[in-house]
Amino acid sequence: QVQLVESGGGLVQAGGSLRLSCAASGGTFRRYGMGWFRQAPGKEREFVAGISWSGGRTNYADSVKGRFTISRDNTQMYLQMNTLKPEDTAVYYCAEQNYFGTYDRWGQGTQVTVSS
Numbered sequence: 001q002v003q004l005v006e007s008g009g010g011l012v013q014a015g016g017s018l019r020l021s022c023a024a025s026g027g028t029f030r031r032y033g034m035g036w037f038r039q040a041p042g043k044e045r046e047f048v049a050g051i052s053w054s055g056g057r058t059n060y061a062d063s064v065k066g067r068f069t070i071s072r073d074n075t076q077m078y079l080q081m082n083t084l085k086p087e088d089t090a091v092y093y094c095a096e097q098n099y100f101g102t103y104d105r106w107g108q109g110t111q112v113t114v115s116s
Contacts, residue, residue: 011113
C-alpha cells in the first residue's frame, strides 16, 4: 500500500520561508498530477497548488501566487513557501490524482505555523 508522507513543516516567523516535501512510501507516484492542500482550524480544506505529471504545468490559489512554488521530481514533490504570513498557518497535505483527475490519495499532513 503506497502512502504519501509529508515533511518540512514547522514554526516560522512572518516573512520567513519553509520547504515542504512529499514522498511516496512503499511505492512510487502515479503518472498523474499532484497537489498541495491546506486546512486551517475551523476552516474547510482548500487547494493551494497543483502540478502535472511532467511538471510542465502548475497552478496556484490566488492567495499564494508569487509566494509559493510547487515542483516535483521522480521521487518527491515540493512546496517552496516564501514570504509566509500568519494566515498561511494550517495543516498542509499532499495529494495524488487518479485517472479521472480526482485527488484520491492523501498524506497525513504536516503543520505549518507562522507567527506574527
